Amino acid sequence: MQTERDREIVDWVGRVGAAGAEHVQTRFGMGRSQAYARLNKLAADRLLEQRSVLYRQAGLYVATIHGLRWCHLQQLGVFRVGPVGFEHARQLAHTAAELHHLLADWRILTDRELRAQETGTRQLIASVRVGELPGGQPALHRPDLALFGPDGRTVAVEIELSIKARRRLEVICRGYARARHLDHTYYLATAAAARAVNRAVADTRAEDRIAVLPLDAIHTLAQLERGAAGAAAR
Numbered sequence: 001m002q003t004e005r006d007r008e009i010v011d012w013v014g015r016v017g018a019a020g021a022e023h024v025q026t027r028f029g030m031g032r033s034q035a036y037a038r039l040n041k042l043a044a045d046r047l048l049e050q051r052s053v054l055y056r057q058a059g060l061y062v063a064t065i066h067g068l069r070w071c072h073l074q075q076l077g078v079f080r081v082g083p084v085g086f087e088h089a090r091q092l093a094h095t096a097a098e099l100h101h102l103l104a105d106w107r108i109l110t111d112r113e114l115r116a117q118e119t120g121t122r123q124l125i126a127s128v129r130v131g132e133l134p135g136g137q138p139a140l141h142r143p144d145l146a147l148f149g150p151d152g153r154t155v156a157v158e159i160e161l162s163i164k165a166r167r168r169l170e171v172i173c174r175g176y177a178r179a180r181h182l183d184h185t186y187y188l189a190t191a192a193a194a195r196a197v198n199r200a201v202a203d204t205r206a207e208d209r210i211a212v213l214p215l216d217a218i219h220t221l222a223q224l225e226r227g228a229a230g231a232a233a234r
Contacts, residue, residue, distance in 0.1 A: 016110050027096075
């Protein structure tokens, strides 16, 4: 028999896409044994499924179609975990779990949720325009996470592990710089990726709209946002 906490776990995993036991521990304040016991039970009940992709790396759990339906999230679709996106998925879950506690009164949406909501409303929530598709529809870029403050502040968060092409980065940074529905954008990036993003930010003169932080600087991001919200309230 499932509990309300079981539903909360499946719901959160379904929203972020994939998460490890350590992320569930952080997000729900559980001990290691308790987290593994719940995850194993949810997997046995076919609400979650563990995907092991990389050798000697602990697998990530994804919500099955049964789990998504249980949480009324079937519109998000079952998340596909592959070797290329495995580490990014892990880092996204880590970042989302940490921000849940650091910005407890903020609402957090993942790119999966943004896609579903923006498709349904046909309005930009946190995505930005980066061009035009052949049919005339706008080409969009969605951040990995979108943060919504209690005062109405909207912030985009990108997790950058590898170096994108220079032209591509410039197009994205220009999109963020022009997006008036966003108050700020943060890149959490590896050292090599940060250098590339910083060049693109400088080339597009978007320094006042985009900040580039180390990958592990989640606490710094939260502090900056709390400070910005406090300054706006004064």
